[in-house]
Amino acid sequence: MAFDMISNEFCPQKTHQLNNPGDIDACTLLACIMQEKGEPEAAKRYLKRIIYFHPDYTAAYIELAALYESGNDFKWAQKMWSNALNLLSHMYPDDLISPYDQVWALTLTRHIRRLIAQMG
Numbered sequence: 001m002a003f004d005m006i007s008n009e010f011c012p013q014k015t016h017q018l019n020n021p022g023d024i025d026a027c028t029l030l031a032c033i034m035q036e037k038g039e040p041e042a043a044k045r046y047l048k049r050i051i052y053f054h055p056d057y058t059a060a061y062i063e064l065a066a067l068y069e070s071g072n073d074f075k076w077a078q079k080m081w082s083n084a085l086n087l088l089s090h091m092y093p094d095d096l097i098s099p100y101d102q103v104w105a106l107t108l109t110r111h112i113r114r115l116i117a118q119m120g
Helices: 024-036 040-053 058-070 074-088 105-119
Strands: none
Touching: 024 040, 024 058, 040 058, 058 074, 058 105, 074 105
16 A cells, blocks of 8 residues: 555554544554455455545545555546545645655646546
């Protein structure tokens, strides 16, 4: 996943228990863990949980789109990319996108537009 937040040696024992089901950091970490464990459907559930509680969190749409695309579900990937573009359109071009370091809204918008065009 693009978040790249976990190392190979880190894996908590209780990955499915959350004190706050809308916690972005916890859900993101769990999505990364599930992806690393080869469980993309579980990863998608955590990303969808983020979207449910924080519908303006652009990174969740981006990560979910990448998961759909890697699973060859281009219809849903394109929907998630479009949702991300919609959110990005309401930002200033030089806004930094959390949690990505040094990625500006304009740069990400251009990148996503290229991805959508390639999906055709």
